[in-house]
Amino acid sequence: MIKSGHLTYQQLKEKFRINSPWDMIIILVLNILITIPIFIIAHQNLIILDWAFHIDRILLFMAILVIIQLILRAMRRVTLISVIIYFIMLLYGTLSGKYGFQSVFEDYRSMVYTMSEDPYPQDIIISKLLPFPNKSKIIDAVEYQNPKIRNFAIMATAKHFKNVKGxxxxxxxxQAFAVFKEINTRWNYVSDPKGHDYIATATESLPYLSGDCDDHSIFMSACIKSIGGTMRLIHTKGHMYPEILIGEKKDLEKINYLIKKELFPVESKGKPINYHIDERGKIWLNLDYTAKYPGGPFMNEQILGALTLE
Structure with a gap:
């Protein structure tokens, strides 16, 4: 005889048993909730084939959905326990600052948006380039450790995008995009002296936010480097512009969503996000003075040199 207050395994199963049709509804909801983060992780780490209409992603999602559905149906008697464990894991991730509810939501929203609003890659992989002109002068002119430059960058971050959540x-x-917005909405283009390539330091450009493309590139790079961004300068025939490193292809989805839906929705409406891919697979966005939003159109000139500002 079983002592009072103790449950047998069979009684425990019956206690957590959910009657039809609620068991199937819970299984379906749980399946979707589990499939989404698994699909995002798989999508970010597997090779994406880039088939037309994103059919490869759709097939991957459906395959994961079917597999999870079969697993959950096989263990439907303990579905309620599975739901509780799943939500405890996401709650722990949320409270610990790791992968939680907000992360799942942001990743899925960004991915779905990118599937309908693809960023546009430029077919340029920088490899064999010419020596960068005035390299030492330009490096010296990027005065990112100067307190005046850092104070300007801090002012820009306090002025723009402070309320962006997640x-x-x-x-x-x-914060680098906040600096871009402050500079590019105020920059006044002024040509160099005729017949001379005048290179202004970042602090020289600061009082009036004026100069040519070289001066803009130096000033933008200095300000963004002063707050932790990674910059490089691109040299083309008769032009120079700055680019910011945003990471790898998987990071592009979130940045694409941030620019077009959160930070620059008006400026980028109906326009693609342009980017370059370097020989290591890293993604760089254009921050030229001609661009109204990060990743704006390039001037479509052949790249002659690239200078990464470490």
Whole structure:
């Protein structure tokens, strides 16, 4: 005889048993909730074939959905326990600052948006380039450790995009975009003296936010480097512009969503996000003075040199 207050295994199963049709409804909901983060992780780490209409992603999602559905149906008697464990894991991730509810939501929203609003890659992989002109002068002119430059950058981050929620892993990039917005909405283009390539330091450009493309590139790079961003300068025939490193292809989905839906929705409406891919597979966005939003159109000139500002 079983002692009072103790449950047998069979009684425990019956206690957590959910009657039809609620068991199937819960299984379906749980399946979707589990499939989404698994699909996002698989999508970010597997090779995406880039088939037309994103059929490869759709097939991957459906395959994961079917597999999870079969597993959950096989263990439907303990579905309620599975639901509780799943939500405890996401709650722990949320409270610990790791992968939680907000992360799942942001990843899925960004991915779905990118599937309908693809960023546009430029077919340029930088490999064999010419020596960068005035390299030492330009490096010296990028005065990112100067307190005046850092104070300007801090002012820009306090002025723009302070209320953007989430995207903690892209905090520095959001602040860099704030600097871009402050500079590009105020920059006054002024040509060099005729017949001379005048290179202004970042602090020289600061008082009036004026100069040519070289001066803009130097000033933008200095300000963004002063708050932790990674910059490089691109040299083309008769032009120079800055680019910011945003990461790898998987990071592009979130940045694409941030620019078009959160930070620059008006400026980028109906326009693609342009980017370059370097020989290591890293993604760089254009921050030229001609661009109204990060990743704006290039001037479509052949790249002659690239200078990464470490």
């Amino acid at each position: 995207y903690h892993e892209y905090f520095t990039i959001v």
